[in-house]
Amino acid sequence: MSYQRPPMPLPEELSMLEIGDKPPGHSQSLSTFLPAFRFARPPALPPRPPKPVGETTNNNAFYYDRLNTNEMSASTQADNIFQSPISTDAPLSMFSRISHPLSVPSNTTTNGKATETNKFYGNMLIGDQTNPAWTHPYSFYWSKDSYLGMAVSYISASQKVFASGSPPEYFFGPGGLRSFVFGAVDFSAVDQMSLGFTNLTHLQAHVKVLKNQNQFILVPLVQGMGFATAVYYNMIPKLFSPIGYKSVVGVTSPRSGIQKYKIVLQNNVTWSLYVTVPSGQSLALALSNANQIVGNKSVNGCIFQLVPDTNSAIDAAAGCYPNSGTLSGSVSGTTGQYTIAYGLSGSSNGGKTLMYACPHHVASFTSAMSSRRINSNLDSVTMGSMTGYLTQSFEMQVNVPSQISFDPYSAISGKSSPQYSSSVLNAISAAAQSEATGDVISDSNVDSMYTAGKVLAKYAWTLYACQYVIKNQSLVNTLKANLKSAFARFTANNQQLPLRYDTTWGGVISSGSSSQDYGNSYYNDHHFHYGYHVIAAAILAKVDAANGGNWLSQNKTWVENLLRDYSNPNSGDQYFPVFRSFDWFAGHSWAKGLFPSGDGKDEESSSEDVNAAYALKMWGNVTGNQNLENIGNLELGIMKGSLNSYFLYQDNNTVEPSQIIPNKVSGILFENKIDHTTYFGTELQYIQMIHAIPITSISSYIRSPTFVEEEWNQKLAGIVNNVQDGWKGIIMLNRALSNPSDSYNFFSGSGFSNNYLDNGQSKTWSLTYSGAFI
Template sequence: MSYDRPAMPLPNNMRNARFDRPPVPPPYVASKPHNSAPALPPRPLPSATSTNNEDILCSLISRMPASIQADNIFQSAISTDQPLSVFSRVSHPVPLPANTTTNGKATETNKFYGNMMIGDQTNPAWTHPYSFFWSKDSYFGMAVSYINASQRVFGPNSPPEYFFGPGGIKSFVFGAVDFTSADQMSLGFTNLTHLQAHVQVKKNNNQFILIPLVQGMGFATAVYYNMIPQLFSAVGYKSVAGATSPRSGIQKYKIVLQNNVTWSLYVTVPSGQSLALALANNNQIVGNKSVNGCIFQLVPDTNSAIDAAAGCYPNSGTLSGSVSGSTGQYTIAYGLSGSSNGGKTLMYACPHHVKSFTSAMSSKRINSSVDSVTMGQMTGYLTDTFELQVNVPSNIGFDPYSAIPGKSSPNYSNDVLNAIKSAAQTEALGDVVNESNVDSMYFGGKILAKYAWILYCCQYVIKDSSLVQTLTSNLKNAFGRFIGNTQILPLRYDTTWGGIISSGQSTQDFGNSYYNDHHFHYGYHVIAAAILAKVDRDNGGNWLSQNKTWVDNLVRDYSNPSSSDSYFPVFRSFDWFAGHSWAKGLFPSGDGKDEESSSEDVNAAYAIKLWGNVTGNQNLESIGNLELGIMNGSLNSYFLYLDNNTVEPSQIIPNKVSGILFENKIDHTTYFGTELQYIQMIHAIPITPMSGFIRSPVFVQQEWVEKLAAIVNNVEDGWRGILMLNRALSDPLSSYSFFVGSTFSTNYLDNGQSKTWSLTYSGAFS
């Protein structure tokens, strides 16, 4: 769940830093360029062993990604039809920003660059390792910030509740002499997809600075069109020195800032043009004339291997992938602009990438490492592709699964079956129709999923046809309200951004109407529909064929795989670079996008997998499997902390979970409260067959011993049932004993959890 949480009390000197961008550190003084400033030192060319004849051009204009493999699971849309007419058409109260080119496609709402498109457009976009933000005060242009590990700010206590990267630091600002006031600037957006955005800092349609934003881009890159370059640093220049140029046409400088971070600056001047740079003062470098197509590139490293990538930058990303058995492969192919000696550009990979790279990537690695704020240390590669391979849970379906050695398949004793039957005889007759009649797609979906898993138990575990018949009928009626769109807050189709949203206010249902949490909310509905469709079909019914389009509409909203579906953005929620989803939609955030419930992210991907299986959409099933395989690596790097985790700062590992993960902050709390059971178990709910694939027995046992065992007996509400069912992932016998014990109370059940399923899951392996 995700919505704006009130600020927690903080020391005055930290208050702004944690939740908002603080003022920029000194020096701040803006200075006008001095045309008479001395030119920067000369940049000698390399020795005669390297000449222009040896250059391997990436492309003079742009090289598009390699062709997509024939079995690419992303090649087909779920549908290209209009959304169902039951969803009334509305315009969103948050408009698209001016100067946005959509080419008739829906616009992303939960992506890394989203901050730049909403509010006052000055909040940062994180590409990792950099963040970029529109600078409208003192220095005019696009600011670049890089935070190294030593700059992280940690909260009090041990372990600290949070850490973050200080905001608003303008390591550099890509500016221009042509901008003399903030009102001369505007932002423009083109080439918007789930993997890139082209941002223009515009004076007019002919004069602008192009900032291509691609996650993992090795250079902070700006391309000047008909403008006089001006490179500011609010941190301040400590020294600027010429360095050996990679080749003719590229100027190279070594820059040390006042914070002692050393950068390399490459300036690629187009053929037939010239540019001289001068250090005007300790805060700005200026050019002597207007240039058209001149490329400025910055990187906080001086490794000479990077020279081979200078002049070349990624302009786009294209995703392809396949699944075969238990192996999933995916590639992000980067389109390149410019030219470089090595024919490739510089990209930085996150820890979960490096662990999953194919052997072909090893020769592309260079000895360059930089820090991200929340995703660990990143590693440099000279490449135009990321090629990765992961293990996927193709063998996990609807049946309970355990990662405990020797317990992967369910095995029910007669006593366990009798206990499940006893619970089901009460719970299967529950009033799912009225219980799901709530003003929340999230809570309504949880109720539907709870009863769907009870239905699974009745059909396939205890095999009680009478209970199956009754519950199937009731679930169909409950779904009928949502399919007919007659729930308390009906859904609507937003024609502005392109998506299915609640008719509630922005503060209702966790911000669903502003695109918060769609994968959480709709994932519950989709997984419930998959179970109902399977059971109904196995009993000769046709509910699937009658209602498939409605469920497909929800899937398309949060997980449309193809740009040929123009009604929904491609992968609104899942971030194929970060390796997990982002929950925050159209709300500005000083710390970037965030996600709280990693386990409900898993549930959303599991829903895609099961719905693909039931509907015979093999590509969709494979996409779900591939997302789950990727999350097994990313979540266990950034959200779930084994004792030996070396990705995140060692100080926070004893927290065992992230709490809320932002792009610029990890905060061991939740949006709905600070009780320890909330913080830990929001990363566990719901417990499904997929839980054991992500949450290893070793992690669950460590978390139990270090965090949960001491509090469980003091928890008297539904979180206790979640705590104890989670324990089944490492100690199923203790878990089962709790649910079958004489002291068990239904007060211990969350509204999305049943005793029937809890006994079925824990009893399968006890």
């Protein structure tokens, strides 16, 4: 992981500026109390839940600790596909137990569960804990300089920094631009602060900026949260703005107990601040200098909420924030539905909170969401403009590829079903005669789960062609036996870098160093690595069963240990985190594990993410686990929208900045940056095709014929003749997604060379896929 972010030419912060635009009647003294707030008669409140957090009746600091697991239950329909773990058994004993070199930070409550490694808040758990966590549209980070506390940043579209050139190679959100810092008078030195963590799941994290166990600022992190929220427990609030306050004016409040202010910062961004003071307590705020607002006393359970918008509709959500997310979903035919239900703390006039949805959410929202939408849009850095909703859930519906199995599939109109002519079958047979007898045992004997997985999958797809396309029993018997032997090295854990079970974070990791096998031992890329093994195992199990074998029953547990590592669907499995890789809010996976990153989590290969979900789907299909198959189907249905919004750029893409659309693919997509490059080189074929490999029966579902043809014409046609290695074969098999005849002619032509095959690609499969649709 040696990739370096581009330099950031903008200053970290604007210099401290004088307060301007004083409210009438106020002196120029910066110690003057802020204008008294006013409140209008509020509408009738909805029924209150029992004693929500933030409305304590005493000063018991542990009231929060008792209630912070309060969650609104999602719809738990009988067919909820997330209701059961794959297994609750301990990982196989062949995986030796080890403690990870990187420990979980102190003051972290895990409740005996595995700890997430690839989630949006991961930066806060590793390194010096000061790199940001992106919730979109905000980012948060621990501020330890002269502004002590939790920083919050909002980057508007106009602030994005683009590289020179046309199209620019990258853009990013400038780092270190703190809009505000949630601080406290009680913090006078950096060594008085520490971070604590509770409620760490795949959809939320509760972060405490601690002075001690009785005095802390709670910052609940939930993706899409509309307010940047901080709750003060037995502390005197101090709200910094390193940018500087230009004006602070009290305005009409939503109801008694909530103070509302309109804040204009020196960069002319206007924010609304809501301060909810618990019943029986009081708080007055004052400007103490150009950069800080200070409270006059300690408060317990007082909620500070910021949003860079003044739309009055937001008032209905003030005082309420999401404390958790609960995922539910179902699949029926080719329709998938999923809901993220948000547990709420506090209370609001509307009984809902404010959430911001990404473009792929909005495109798939059910009709029930339309009445919850408000006229408020905020910018994310890399996921486009976000839309505001007053809601307690996101409810979405997508088409899913239930009809796609192992057989080649094409999204080209009129070519969805494979058809093989006799000449194509002869060409496939000729290739298989050579490749089916290849040395898969030696080829997969490498020091990388990733490389080995690619090799096993290559031979598995060749086995598929031998069994179901050319139907050559002799070749099936030979290759099946060799593939079983190759797999046996891994299922016995006798490969060059055996796997181990990490008891610190909870996962199956390589015994290599952090720099070996693409950082597998630090949880990089597990869905890429293990997805190849799982899809290869699914094909082998299917073919073996068709020939009367029992390989599946003998190896099922080993395969599902890998699946549990990257795609455990339920917290009942305490040995692995829930959905280590896939992010159900972002709509795709994150590849970066336990490595700090100034730009957040990232993913380089959208297509290998697809392969991991496809492997989950097909393993569920082969084993008769309908929930797993449907989870895979649902992930693929979601990725069809998310990947074509954020990773793959058809000419009519309006989500990402127009300047970068001619790049056609993201390259590496971070939470804070899109960079048209790769971790392993800058050749154009690498950048484009890392989003295409491996090309399988699911590829055309994601990579539309229109996109593939545009990418060919604009990026690939001009370079393909100069590519003489395995990337040429990938380019030309990708060509089959829009022009199968050109692709087939390349692989069947007299000028074809095996040098053009990637180590995860066979000529047999390339002819099988392209030849199915000519």
